[in-house]
Amino acid sequence: MSDSEDMPLAERKKQIINNNNNHHSTDDDNIDSGSDSDTPLGKRKRPPVRKKVIDDDDDDGDYQSSDSAAPLSKRTRPDIKRSSYKEESDDASYGSPSVSKKSSSSLSDAGESSDSDTPLAAKKKPVAKASTNGSSNGTARVKKEPKYKEESSSDSDVPLSKKSSTSSKTKAKPSKSIKVKEEPEEPTLGKSKSAIDSKQTSSKKRIKDEPDSKSNAKRIKKEEEEADEEEEHAWWLQERENEDDSVKWKTLVHNGVYFPPPYVPHGVKMKYDGKPVTLAPEVEEVASFFGALLYTEHAENPVFQQNFFKDFSKLAKKHKTVPEITSFGKCDFTPLYEHFQNEKEKKKNMTKEEKNAQKAEKQALEEHYGVCYLDGRKEKVGNFRIEPPGLFRGRGKHPKTGCLKLRVMPEQVTLNLSKDAPIPKAPEGHKWGKIVHDDTKTWLATWKENVNDSTKYVFLAAGSSLKGQSDFKKFETARELKKCVADIRKAYMTDLKDKKMFIRQRATAMYLIDRLALRAGNEKGEDEADTVGCCSLRYEHVTLEKPNLLHLDFLGKDSIRFQKTMEVDEQVFKNIRLFKREPAQEGDELFDRLKTSELNKHLQSLMKGLTAKVFRTYNASFTFQDQLKKLTPANGTVAEKLLAYNRANREVAVLCNHQRAVSKGHALQMDKIVDKIRALKYQKMKLKRTILTLEPKLKKKRPELLEPESDLEEDWIIEYEAQLMEKEREKIKLKFDKENEKRKENKEKPLSAKELKEMLKEVDAREKELAKERKTGVVPGSKGATVEKCDAQMLKLDDRIAATRTTMVDKVGFCIAEENKQTALSTSKINYIDPRISAAWCQKYDVPLEKIFTKTLREKFKWAMTVDGNWEF
DNA sequence: GAGTATACTTAGGATGTCGATG
DNA sequence: CATCGACATCCTAAGTATACTC
Structure with a gap:
């Protein structure tokens, strides 16, 4: 009976549940929290001692899975009242009062424990074990060291593509793969690549040799297309044997990575304390x-500034910059900016010509570094450029944003390729850090970055077979989930x-992950931005909010705000209330007993390959x-169909909370409009005061x-008035200049600077007046002002304010729609x-593919x- | 078994390109 | 024909998931 492998999922599940549940009841909880207490206190604030009694205030028997377990398609979509866009303002609604918290005590429901008689400890283990042992994924894990399989032909001078093209089993176009070989693209990979090598140091030379660049470019393009056609691997048409998919390649040949050219000083001087x-x-570069x-935005961010300055001043000191830069x-x-x-x-x-050059x-760079040969087939490399030095642009409130990211040296870089592949030459005067031959990895090169000590990789491009295969696998897993999601x-x-x-907690988390497409929410370190996912909520x-509303508001990946409200299942509502009650404090984890690893382990036991993110994929594709x-619309025009396509797409984007900051231009526009409204309000304010001055009663x-007036602050007014005056002055100067030009033409005596000063005095006076006012x-x-006139003007202003507002709203609405698109x-x-x-x-509705997928897609x-x-699907 | 390292996917912003528009 | 904005592509940060280490 224990062998659950081929039991229908539903049953298997039942079994597990039963196993867990049998036996002594309340002690379950003891065991549970007991294990908790092993964890260091520092991490978890909740007192481990407190015995957890499950609340079910309203008591249990009533639970019906029926509606809530219905497949997604059936369920009414969570009614999401979401404020659509990334809004700074937040502060908003954090601690809503309505929440329970205190309604506490009531619930030590004894009734619950009904079937509580299995010894938990006894039962729990086997289940967990089974999932690791039994599931087939433990199988392949033998290989400690990368095994590299020798190609039969050992002649390493032969371009690898040639070798394996003969051996590859299925060819889309079997016959003619040989022809390519005569073409000149290969040599770059083999040995005769001097042209490019020299490029690292001196780049110009090559360009000279290029004949008429235009036709050349065209020719290159054509060649490329042809070449592409000839080599189609079409792995997706191949039979899928149960290959050992931990081995990613038989042969891998590439040209290494491209390093950004050394820094060329420009000599432009920054100023310190006003002096160049x-x-x-080295310092100038930074x-x-x-x-x-x-x-x-980065440069305005104080954290960014501090981090930058710390690194910068240190470097400056090291190079004995005078004067010492300390502030x-x-x-x-x-x-520098201007430069x-x-x-x-x-x-x-x-x-x-220059542009073409x-x-x-x-x-040329792309041809050299941008391609590699994987099992002899030409494939594109994704990011062959080593990341250039710069300032780390951490997102959100990343504590290290602004830190100096150092230049990467070849000595730090490890290359991964076939044993018998020629090792690409390291840049002049340098050596590679390491060369490995690990056929279980897909990366071609790797290095450590200094700011966060994270590992960077060079991978194949998105269009490569390797990526395609894993993409395929991802969606197949999601389809697998579709089959058993109802049971789950x-x-x-x-x-x-x-x-x-x-x-x-685990079940509640699963509910949220499933319904709201939340990410898993791994634990994060202190040196990262404070963002969360499901398990780290x-x-x-x-x-x-009673009766069953759940508001979520947090920063997720990339510090994108997730703010949605949905109706949740009654039991979920209760559970969350219960989870909240115990930690009861800001900073405490909602799912204090749950880790992503445990969640995923459980998911694995429900379905092979199931992890939290599969739900995202599945729900997205399914939706x-x-x-x-x-x-x-089956009979609609292509345009109408596309609209439908985009709407469906948008639905998914909303589900996954994909959004982006409003564009700069847009933000700027908004600012302008807001300022315009303020200016109008300012005028209104002035009018009001005038009325009161005229008629204090x-x-x-x-x-x-x-x-x-709302939104009108002293600071703003001061600045605004200063601006007004500045404009006035400029106007006067302009007038003055024009006048003088005219006079010059007419050979009259020009106005003197004194006269200009005189003219400007008026403004000064006005400025003082304003300050006094x-x-x-x-x-x-103004002269002749009456209450009536002022009132009339005020009405007009109101109109204008309203009008401006609507244009803004229009624009915002419009832009959001556009943006989403x-x-x-x-x-x-x-x-x-x-x-x-x-x-x-596209097939079914006769829509050309290019309408929905770009070339790269x-x-x-x-x-x-x-x-x-x-x-x- | 917690903490750490590794490898790979997912993500928005930055940058480049290209066509419409004034 | 310059500018501008929409969109594609590039870049690399920020996640997830699992293997490894002590």
């Missing part, structure tokens, strides 16, 4: 990193009421297909005149929606394009 400083090139970012406030990077602006300008104005150079849902709905806290991220079915009659609130207004959609399209759904849809998804119109 001479910097050593100053320039900051200079280039001036006026961006960020005294640094003036604007000359880069100029450079940009120059770049824009480059001649056609650059292009050619880039292409049923199971976790049952578990929601389990007596053991741990199980309850904390007290303050969750609020409950998409579902929506597409509903929305596509009205204070009582019309108290609204005393009310300050600001203080006293007494505003005489663009960015938010792409992430789900690229990562979550099974491309076969799209391919089938078609490349990435070529494995999915062979399905027919009836294919289903």
